[in-house]
Amino acid sequence: MNTPAARTILALGSNLGESRSTLSDAVAALARHPQMTLVDVSPVARTRPVGGPEQPDYLNLVAAFDTTLDPHALLDHCHDVENRHHRKREVRWGPRTLDVDIITYGTERVDDPDLTIPHPRAAERAFVLQPWAWMDPGAVLDGIPVAELAARAADLPGLERFEGE
Known part of the structure; x- marks a missing residue:
């Protein structure tokens, strides 16, 4: 019996x-798993760090994806991709080569x-919400439009589309 895919x-x-x-390599690595199908990718945002020590701006x-992995297997896959990109978990909210979070x-x-x-x-973070709203203007999180949540997020000032290579 085939397990239905979850978005x-x-x-x-x-x-x-x-x-x-x-970021490009990580999306491709996530999609290479046989139980993962890439559906869409947002534009990249440049954002200021939220919390943690002094550090460079982020690209987000x-x-x-549509996946037949269960949530914990998906988390394992995300951690594997982070590890292959030399992710170190030393300082909470510290700088990182790659962070992959399951939002929904x-x-x-x-x-x-x-x-x-x-x-x-997620509902408080413009660095998640704004790229998501750019990708899917009709997206909702817990019944609230993602674009509306992004507009209310404290970290929205300073967030910009990243036009670099």
């Missing part, structure tokens, strides 16, 4: 190394020590 929204960010190519994007997984809710879906802070 998942993943947020990717990078502020160390060649961030633009890292959001990607939509269909309509499922997960709340356990390893994984919370929808992502618990």
Whole structure:
């Protein structure tokens, strides 16, 4: 019996190394899994860091995938892609070569020590919401339009489309 695919929204960010190519490579690596189908990718946003130590600006994007991986297997796949891009988990909210967060997984809710879906802070973060709204102007998160949430987000000032290579 085939498991129906769930639409998942993943947020990717990078502020160390060649961030633009890292994001492109990471989307491609996520899509190479046989149980992942890339549906769409947002434009890239340049954003100021939120929380954590002094650090460079981030490049962020959001990607939509259809997947038959269960949420925990998807988390494992995201961590594997992060690790292949030399992700180090040393400082909370610190600089990173790559961060991949699961924002939503269909309509499922997960709340356990390893994984919370929808992502618990996604509704407050313009660096997730604005690229998502650019990609899918009709998107909703917990019944609220993503574009509306983005407009209210404290970190929206300073967020801009990244036009670089």
